[in-house]
Amino acid sequence: MKNKTIRATLCAALLIATALASASFALDFSAEFVEKEGETTRKGKIYMxxxxxxxxLDGSGEIEVTRADKKVMWLVFPKKKVYVEEEFFGALPGDATNGDPKDTGDLSREDLGYEIVDTFRLRKYLVTVKYNNGETQDQYYEWRRNGFPIPVKMQSLNGEYAYEYKKIKFAPQDPNLFAEPKGYRKIGIEELDELETVKQNKTKKK
Known part of the structure; x- marks a missing residue:
């Protein structure tokens, strides 16, 4: 995938895909989110x-819609009136490949006590995920809120990457928010890259 703006959105989408896979009951909410990667900060809103x-994603000119029920994801560009369709890369409960369960790793959490985040008292954990019988592993921090089934905040050990939900509101969401775009043209990643190249060339000539 060549387009940089898409990669930025997919980074956030990966976290929500994990949440969709792990949520075992209906979860309807909206929230603001803040994603930090090095010195870069991205903000936006999520409906789920x-x-x-x-x-x-604020200032990106794009919208990302994930449909776990259809195993598809749409990257929508309102200004261009186009969208890209990608296969949903998150594992759904009960999904299998060639009859075998997907390897999601051996996950464990170490309780580090409570911290106040965005005025809420959250439980902090050190999460360790081991793969291939412990040959490789990932570690990160997460903060959890009572009554909310997914982490409110996640952060890498070195603090270079962090992701957080703010102003969470529980309410039924409008189904139209998750519908395939109407009146938009479906294109591939290659064509999107061509449109971006043309736009950059026009900007340079001005």
Whole structure:
């Protein structure tokens, strides 16, 4: 995938895909999110149900809609009136490949006590995920809120990457937020890259 703006959105989408896979009951909420990667900060809004999510990344000119129920993801560009369709890369409960369960790793959490985050008292954990019988592993921090089934905040050990939900509101979400775009032209990644190249060339000539 060549387009940089898509990669930025997919980084956030990967976290929500994990949430969609792990949520065992209906979850309807909206929230603001803040994603930090090094010195870069991205903000936006998310709308979510048990099997659907919608990201609106501020200043990106794009919207990302994930449909776990259809195993598809749409990257929508309102200004261009186009969208890209990608296969949903998150594992759903009960999904299998060639009859064998997907390897999601051996996950463990170390309780580090409570911290106040965005005025809420959250439980902090050190999460360790081991793969291939412990040959490789990932570690990160997560903060959890009572009554909320997914982490409110996640952060790498070195603090270079962090992701957080703020102003969480529980309410049924409008189904139209997660619908395939109407009146938009479906294109591939290659064509999107060509449109971006043309735009950059026009900008240079001005």
């Amino acid at each position: 149900t048990a099997e659907k999510s919608r990201f609106e």
